[in-house]
Structures are given as C-alpha cells and as structure tokens.
Amino acid sequence: MADATLDIVAMGDAIVDVIASCDDEFLTRHRLPKGSMQLLTPAQADELYAAMGVAREMSGGSAANSMAGIAAMGGSSAFIGQVAEDQLGLIFEHDMHALGVRFETPPLEDGPPTGRCLILVTPDGQRTMNTCPGASHELSVDALDRDMIASASILFLEGYLFGPAKPRAAMMEAIEVAHSAGRKVGFTLSESVCIAERKEPFTQMIDSGGVDLLFANEDEALQLTGRTDLQSALGELGAKVPTLVITKGPQGAIGIEAGQMIAIPAAPVEQVIDTTGAGDLFAAGFLAARCKGASLERCLWTGAIAAGEVIKHYGARPIVDLKTIVQL
C-alpha cells in the first residue's frame, strides 16, 4: 500500500448557499419544519426565494464545507462534486480553490444550473434548509478521479448525495477504489430526512463493510436502526462500524471505537448566530485530527472546537484561521 499523499477526498453536493434571516412565523406560513432540510423543485425554489428577505450568498454543500474546514485546519483535502458552467458554479469553484481545496470536477455543460440551498435563519440561530440540487445530483461515475481517491487516507461521503441513483453509483464505485487502495471510508448520514427513503441502501452499505467511520446525529441513529432509545441504537451501529461518531448539538458528542465509548460536551459559545455547518465542521475537525493520528478523544474535541467556531457567524464555513485554534 502506497503512502497517502492527500489527507481526505470528499464527494458531496456542490451548492451555493443563499442565506436570509426570517422569523418563526415565516417558517410556519411556508410549512417548513424548523431545523430540517427539504429538497425543492426549481419552481418551488423560485417561489420560496421570491418570498425570502435580502440574502447573502456563500459557497456551501455539506461535505464541501467539511473539506473547507480541513483546509482551514492545515490538512490537505480535495472535493469531487458537480457544478454547472454558470456564475454560481464559478463562485463555488473559486471558494474551494481560494481555500486550497483541490477541486477539479469539470462543470456540467448541458443540464440543470448549479445547485443552491435557500437557508432561513431564525433569531434563535436555527437554520432551515431548502435545497434545489440542480447540477449537483448529476454527478456521475465518469467524474471520479480514481488516482486522487486512491491517494487519500480517507474518502468522505455525504448522505445527501446518496439518494439519487447516479451519484450513489459513483459513491459505491469510489468506495471500491478507496478500499482497494487500502484506504478508510467515512460517511455522514446528512439529516434524517434522507434516511426514511434510503434506509435500505444505507443499511446495506454499512452491513457490507463499506463504512469505516460513520457520522450521525441522534435522530439519524434512531431512524437508521428503527430503535427508540439512543443507547441501543449506539450498541447496534457501534458493532457494525469500526468508528462511530454521534453529534448531539448543544449536548456535545459521543465516539465509539474499539470497545471504548467517550462522551464530550459541546464547545462553549456565547451567542449562536447560525448553526448551518455545525455538523460539517464537527466532521472536519474529527477527520483532520484523525489524519494526524490523534486519539478518539482528541478527534472529538477538535470536532467540537471547529463546530463551535462556525455557529458564531453566518455561513457554513470557518471565517478564522482554525489552525491556531485547534493546534493539531
């Protein structure tokens, strides 16, 4: 097995976030469950956008945010995801390159525009996401850079992109490539909304040994196992994957690995402005520390610190130099 020349390569949605503030009443009126993620058709997205307030645009995408975070912590990362040949695609590409994340997937020439996520942030800092995935869901097996995947210590996959058939096939192929090269595969379940429809392929992938590090929140762990108490869900999942990481928002996180279970609190944050990207940055911190050979506990703390930074401001990517904060 050749030495890895890259820390992490991720596959996920290539999305530009469109972030606006709103009050709780707006969510109720538009029947949007607070804190959720829903997929919108282009027509639904246009309608919601027209009703939304003034917005700022910032590059997003769950696994892409994680790769941005890893670069900000001094790790080497790459991203495979599909944008279109348009202005939002150029913005996404620019922001990846500006962070030093390798991103070489050619833009889609004919097809839907670059995906966008309409994010509504309520005064309590909760984010409600409304994604119009566009080109993002057109990611195909042809877009895979097999050499790049084989060169990275960890392949990191985003559950959001595991729903549509085309990118799912690309992910399954990427897992093959990574495991054949002796690499690890990380997977984040990405919101319980995905799990209801995708429980079978998710379970199959995990049962077949496709996943070495599994990231989930409490809800996702319960839904995936069909259990009602977290303890037994953790027992079931922990027996299936070598490393299990469960995030619990303000209650911190739990890691299970090699028969050991460690729980840590969340990093203290004075004022939560926008929770978008908290899970993505938690995964980034965990993975960046893991690539440096850190212990389970150190990986969890690093995740908590990175997540704590990103919820202090609007946008799902760090705005400060995380290197000095996490000190890996």
Next chain:
Amino acid sequence: MADATLDIVAMGDAIVDVIASCDDEFLTRHRLPKGSMQLLTPAQADELYAAMGVAREMSGGSAANSMAGIAAMGGSSAFIGQVAEDQLGLIFEHDMHALGVRFETPPLEDGPPTGRCLILVTPDGQRTMNTCPGASHELSVDALDRDMIASASILFLEGYLFGPAKPRAAMMEAIEVAHSAGRKVGFTLSESVCIAERKEPFTQMIDSGGVDLLFANEDEALQLTGRTDLQSALGELGAKVPTLVITKGPQGAIGIEAGQMIAIPAAPVEQVIDTTGAGDLFAAGFLAARCKGASLERCLWTGAIAAGEVIKHYGARPIVDLKTIVQL
C-alpha cells in the same frame, strides 16, 4: 405640479459585490491603492478574483445601496439600473424586491454579464473596490421609466455611471424629466477616481443648474473645483447648488444650504468592520429625512446614523431595521 407618489428614484450601477478579506500586503502586491475604486476589464477581474480569498456575495451598487437604505428607513424608493439575464442579475433583482424597492428595468438579453465589484476589506475595515461593470454600463435612455421619474420627489444619480456615454445620456434625459415635473435632482460624485476624467461634464451639469443636492467627500470637492483647501472649495460649490453635503468619514459631515453651514461629527462606532457603503447610506439617511421635510441638521444626523450602522458589518446595505434607529 402633481403630488409626488414616490420619495426617491435612483439611477446607478446594478452590481453584485464579491467581498473577501485580505491583508495590506495583498493590496501592495496587486498595486491597488487602499480605499480606492478602479474599473477592471473582464480579464483583469478574473485574474484578481482568482487571487482573492474566500468571498461572500451581496447585492451592491452605490445608488442601489442608498435606495435599499431608504426602504429600510421606511421611505418609498425605486431604482433604475441594468443587469443581465443571469444568476447574478436575479440575485440583484431579488434583493431589491425583498427590500420593497421598485426595480423594473428589464434585464439585458445580449451583452455583457451582470456587473460585479470585487471588494477587498483590510483588517482596519477599509474597502478597496475593483469593479467590472458589465451590463451596468449598458443602461440606455430606453430603460427610463419617465412616469416613475416624474412621480418621485427626488431623482438621485450616481457619479460612477456618469462616465460611460450611454448611461450619461440616460441621466441627462432623466434630469430633464424630473425638472420638467418640478422635482429635485440629487447627485453623488462617487469617488474621486471618476472626477479626473469627467470633470468637464460634471462641471457643466452643475453649472447649468442640473443638480439641486450635491453629495461629495472632501477629496471629490477638491478635485472637482481644482482647489487645494476645503474651505474655498466649499465656497465655490456651495454657491452653485442649493444644497451641498460633504462627507468626511470619521470626521463627520458638513451641510451647506440657504447660506447656512452646519458641521456634525460621525456617529460613534465601537468597531469598524467594513466601510463599504458608508457614503451610500449617509446619502440614504439624508434623503430619507429630507423627504419627510426635515431640517438640514436633522438630515445630516440621519445620514450619520445610517452610515454608522453599515460600517459595523460586512456588506454595503443595512442588516437591521433602520426605522427604529433613525425615527423619522
């Protein structure tokens, strides 16, 4: 003369800002004078963008920012400016409508893309602007909504757009329409960089009585008059326009009207994050107060308060409800 049914209609650049942080060394390396505005060709803009850090996108444009500010203060405003039929154009249009600003100029179908301004913000909060005007400079006399102009108390014009011949002709025509309807015309000189090349048409317009309210900063006042001391420049300009407003950044502002000169200090601001839009919001506050019949002094204070809000955060438009702050 019919009663005005609209407070203010503005003509200016329709631009999306692309905002990134940088250090002073970056400005030096790219030969960008701090605090300035320069026009870039598309190729120059692509090159600078590639060198810039991670960015956030927010709608901008000088007079457009002013109209956003007036809407945020509870005034009625409209904007005439040229975007293209593309994603940035849709973002600009959305943000105007989300604020309640009337914006009905049809997008350009064939021609350059929507303009963007690459804004570099240094740690001292100073902004250095690099504008690729794109479709914005294609604004033509055909885009004028004469009824709308005639219905507004004040027509407000942006100096940036007074350079290129096509939009300048549209502005001259708009002044005719406004004055024929018995309305006032406000003009902002928009950065001294414009004045060197446009001194003659500027002077001509002012001398011919085209301008009722003139907004300028110290530098612009000196350059336009060719004088070296502010006092004599104020004397010269104050004699030519009914209302003269000179902004002096952290030193406050001066207003001259009907033989009266009033100086006010700047609003106190704990930490300046990004000065982009300070002049635009000063003009917004002044004009919003003026439309309510406020005194020169009250107009100046309102401008100072609005400018003080916008420099506390990234982006050139207010993010809080200015109505409660300015209490017009």
